[in-house]
Amino acid sequence: MIIQLLLSGISMGMIYALMAMGLILIVKAVGVLNFAHGELFMLGAYITYMLTVQMGLPLIPMLICGLILFAFVGLMFMFSVYWPLRNASWPVTITISTLGASMVLKELARFIWGPFPLKAKPIISGALSFGKITLEYQYLFIIGVSMLLILVVFVLFEKLYIGKIMQAAAQGRYAAELMGIPIVVTIAATFMISTCLSGIGGWLSAPLFLVSQSLGSMALKAFAGIVVGGFGNITGAVIGSILIGLVESYSSLFTSVYRDAVVFLVLIIVLLVRPQGLLGERISEKA
Amino acid sequence: MREKKKIFKILAVVVICAAFTLLVPKLIPNQYMINIVNNALLYFIAILGLSVMLGMGGQVTFSIAGTMGIGAFFTAIFCVKLGWHPLMAILGSVVATMAIALVLGLALCRLKGSYFAFGSIALVHILYNIMLNWKPITGGADGISGIPKLDLVFYSCTTKENYFYVFIVVAVLCGMIVGRIRTSSLGRSLASIRDNEIAAICMGVNIYQTKVISFIIAGAFSSLAGSLLAFQNTNITAELFTFEQSAIFLVMSMLGGIESTIGVFVGTILLTVMPEWMRVLASYYKLVYGIGVILLMIFMPMGLAGLVQTIYKKIKRRKKAKMKASGVGS
Numbered sequence: 321m322i323i324q325l326l327l328s329g330i331s332m333g334m335i336y337a338l339m340a341m342g343l344i345l346i347v348k349a350v351g352v353l354n355f356a357h358g359e360l361f362m363l364g365a366y367i368t369y370m371l372t373v374q375m376g377l378p379l380i381p382m383l384i385c386g387l388i389l390f391a392f393v394g395l396m397f398m399f400s401v402y403w404p405l406r407n408a409s410w411p412v413t414i415t416i417s418t419l420g421a422s423m424v425l426k427e428l429a430r431f432i433w434g435p436f437p438l439k440a441k442p443i444i445s446g447a448l449s450f451g452k453i454t455l456e457y458q459y460l461f462i463i464g465v466s467m468l469l470i471l472v473v474f475v476l477f478e479k480l481y482i483g484k485i486m487q488a489a490a491q492g493r494y495a496a497e498l499m500g501i502p503i504v505v506t507i508a509a510t511f512m513i514s515t516c517l518s519g520i521g522g523w524l525s526a527p528l529f530l531v532s533q534s535l536g537s538m539a540l541k542a543f544a545g546i547v548v549g550g551f552g553n554i555t556g557a558v559i560g561s562i563l564i565g566l567v568e569s570y571s572s573l574f575t576s577v578y579r580d581a582v583v584f585l586v587l588i589i590v591l592l593v594r595p596q597g598l599l600g601e602r603i604s605e606k607a
Numbered sequence: 608m609r610e611k612k613k614i615f616k617i618l619a620v621v622v623i624c625a626a627f628t629l630l631v632p633k634l635i636p637n638q639y640m641i642n643i644v645n646n647a648l649l650y651f652i653a654i655l656g657l658s659v660m661l662g663m664g665g666q667v668t669f670s671i672a673g674t675m676g677i678g679a680f681f682t683a684i685f686c687v688k689l690g691w692h693p694l695m696a697i698l699g700s701v702v703a704t705m706a707i708a709l710v711l712g713l714a715l716c717r718l719k720g721s722y723f724a725f726g727s728i729a730l731v732h733i734l735y736n737i738m739l740n741w742k743p744i745t746g747g748a749d750g751i752s753g754i755p756k757l758d759l760v761f762y763s764c765t766t767k768e769n770y771f772y773v774f775i776v777v778a779v780l781c782g783m784i785v786g787r788i789r790t791s792s793l794g795r796s797l798a799s800i801r802d803n804e805i806a807a808i809c810m811g812v813n814i815y816q817t818k819v820i821s822f823i824i825a826g827a828f829s830s831l832a833g834s835l836l837a838f839q840n841t842n843i844t845a846e847l848f849t850f851e852q853s854a855i856f857l858v859m860s861m862l863g864g865i866e867s868t869i870g871v872f873v874g875t876i877l878l879t880v881m882p883e884w885m886r887v888l889a890s891y892y893k894l895v896y897g898i899g900v901i902l903l904m905i906f907m908p909m910g911l912a913g914l915v916q917t918i919y920k921k922i923k924r925r926k927k928a929k930m931k932a933s934g935v936g937s
Contacts, residue, residue: 353721355854404905412667413908416861419854420900427894540728540850547725581736584729588714591726595718 323453325569331459333565334466338521339542340549340557341473342514349490349510350402351411355418358539359425360515363393364522365531366429369440379443386523387516394515397421398508426533437530443523462524469520470558473513477554486510541568544587550597560598620869624779631771640883641767645839647879648774649832654860654871655785656828661857662865663794664821665801669853670711670727671829673734676848678704678830679837680738683751686837693758697834701827708826709819716818719804731850738845750844757838770839777835781828782868788824797821858900864912873911 339361346354354360367389371382401421405414448455477483488496489506497503522535529535541564549560564583571582590598631644653675660666681700685691691699715726738745745751757764757773764770788794796817799807807814837843855878863874885892907914 353724401901405908408904408908410908412661412861413904415667416858417901417904419858420897420904423893423897423900427891427897430890431894540732543725543728547722577740578736581733581740584732584736587729588726588733591718591722591729592714595722 324455325573326566327455327459327463329566329569330562331462331466331565332525332569333545333562334463334470335521335525336538336542336545336561336565337558338466338469338517338524339539340545340561341470341554342517343539343542343546344554344557345473345477345510345514345517349486349507350406352402352414352418354514355415355539356397356401356422356425357514357518357542358536359422359429360393360397361518361522361538362531362533362535363425363429364390364515364519365440365526365535366433366438366522367393367519368523369433369438369526369531372441373438386519390516390519391512393519394512395508397515398511402507402511422536426536429533433531435533437532440526440531442527458527465520465524469517473517473554476513482509541565541583544583547587547597548590550599553597553599556597556599563598624775627775638767641771642839643879643883644876645767645770645774646836647876648771648778649836649839650856650859650879651778651872651875652774652781652835653829653832654856654875655781655868656825657856657860658865658868658871659785659788659797659821659828660825661860662871663789663797663801664818665797666818666821667721667724667857668727668822668825669724669850669857670715670730670822671825671856672848672850672853673727673731674704674708674826675829675833675836676734676738676845677707677826678833679843679848680745680751680833681830682834682837683754683843684744686754687751693755693838694760697831700834701830704830704833705823705827708823708830712819712822712826716815716822728850731848731853735845735849738848745845748844750842750846752842754837754841754843756841757835764838774835777831778872781831782872785828786868793817793820860910861908862903862910864910864914866909867912870910870912 339357342360343354343357346352346357364386368382368386371377371385377385401417402414405417408414442458444457444461446457448457448460477486485496485501486506486509488499489501489503493503496506525535525538542561545561545564546557547560548563549556549558564586567586568579568583571579575582631641653671656674657668657671660668678700681703682696685696685699686693711730715723715730718726739748741747757770759773762769762773764773796807796812799810799812800814800817804814833848836847859875859878860871861874862878863872864870881896882892885895888895903910909916
């Protein structure tokens with residue numbers, strides 16, 4: 321029981337981590353909290369449902385088509401929700417605009433795929449069993465794929481040239497422009513990577529849940545993970561998300577109805593004890 | 608000149624309020640629509656609290672629906688389980704919510720900017736979970752029903768119109784209070800925090816204390832709205848006080864223009880009544896609404912009030928230019 325909870329907790333945490341990384345990338349690049357991120361995640365689940373169940377594509381072509389579609393959605397999202405507002409005098413306006421976008425995406429999904437929850441095919445079925453303990457392959461698969469993606473993001477942003485470009489664009493847009501970095505392209509790339517990450521998260525989690533519009537609310541856990549881990553810090557976001565996943569899964573030992581409340585209580589406690597998050601550094605504000 | 612302008616402004620507000628009060632019940636023939644207008648007024652009272660936090664203090668908060676729920680459930684418990692008089696119940700629930708808001712505020716207001724927003728999101732989820740699941744106190748998913756009708760000693764509400772009159776009086780009073788806060792030292796402290804926290808500290812503003820006070824004020828307004836909502840609906844459930852509701856409150860306040868009380872009023876009325884006008888759109892309504900929110904943020908980020916202000920400024924500038932051109936201005 322304990323080990324199974326550990327496994328499901330870590331795999332849920334990994335899914336939250338995928339979302340959290342996408343969120344952090346956008347926050348770092350353009351300083352915007354994307355409240356539509358959960359809906360992008362939901363759209364990922366729907367798109368992969370369409371590709372696998374409705375069109376019957378095998379795994380590899382499905383992944384390729386899926387990634388192209390995710391990237392396209394990300395591009396559209398950036399040019400409709402963020403780009404017209406990039407010079408807004410009040411940052412709250414972009415936040416509200418992403419709230420509007422979340423509504424739009426939810427409704428679009430309802431029009432295209434109908435209001436009823438859909439059942440996705442399991443990506444991989446079966447389970448390992450040692451005596452009393454059974455470990456389902458799909459959880460292991462989720463953990464494996466997510467770890468791979470987390471690694472890719474790390475290498476991309478910490479080691480490769482393109483990551484440096486993105487960081488430069490995020491740190492000082494004006495200076496980066498003077499250095500000849502194409503800002504539009506880097507921001508668009510950031511949004512595309514971010515939607516791809518959450519889309520894959522949606523694909524991975526679709527077999528665990530039903531594909532429905534309420535999947536979007538999962539983003540709140542990713543938000544919680546980011547804050548617990550420390551804002552603006554990819555490592556922190558990953559660790560925080562896994563922690564949130566574990567707390568959520570172990571809280572089912574003693575309560576079934578208050579699960580969300582427990583998660584958010586942990587969030588508030590962390591905020592009170594360490595407002596900068598577990599791994600965050602206290603950066604003094606500039607005047 | 609300035610005094611004259613002020614008097615004129617006050618007169619205009621009084622006339623508009625009076626016209627609104629007298630005309631609306633006559634113009635709206637069915638009870639259903641009056642119910643919706645009543646709800647809009649209650650939302651307006653709640654959003655006034657938000658406008659203290661967001662409009663004056665610049666703190667994005669999602670806690671409004673949560674504190675509104677606390678107020679509503681306190682009122683329901685006081686009335687149904689303890690059998691208090693409605694007036695006492697309202698007073699009691701506002702005081703109780705303020706006490707809770709004090710504790711929550713002391714905790715949450717230590718956080719800054721986005722962290723505060725996250726904290727308030729967490730708070731509204733916790734409160735919703737508690738309201739939905741704490742069966743012995745809040746009645747679980749069924750909520751609490753059988754709340755008596757509002758009875759204000761000398762005026763008892765039986766029809767929806769009665770509620771309308773009570774609500775509009777309360778709404779105007781609350782609007783005046785917020786207007787007063789805006790010009791008080793508290794309002795100025797909040798504005799300085801919004802514009803630049805470090806500068807505010809240097810000017811001797813106690814940021815923490817000011818934020819906590821504004822959080823309590825927001826809690827008081829939203830809890831008042833919650834109590835009145837409980838009396839109007841006669842039954843309340845946790846579903847009324849979700850995170851989504853808080854997000855809608857934010858949009859309402861941004862539509863009208865968060866920095867002006869009248870703007871908030873117009874925004875709230877528009878967004879509450881609009882679903883009824885847009886019945887033709889049927890299931891497309893939410894889609895149109897979402898797109899509308901994005902377009903609104905793009906084209907008039909400061910809301911209707913901001914739009915009016917820019918137009919007013921433009922006209923003024925044109926007039927001045929004209930005067931200069933004809934040589935009168937010099």
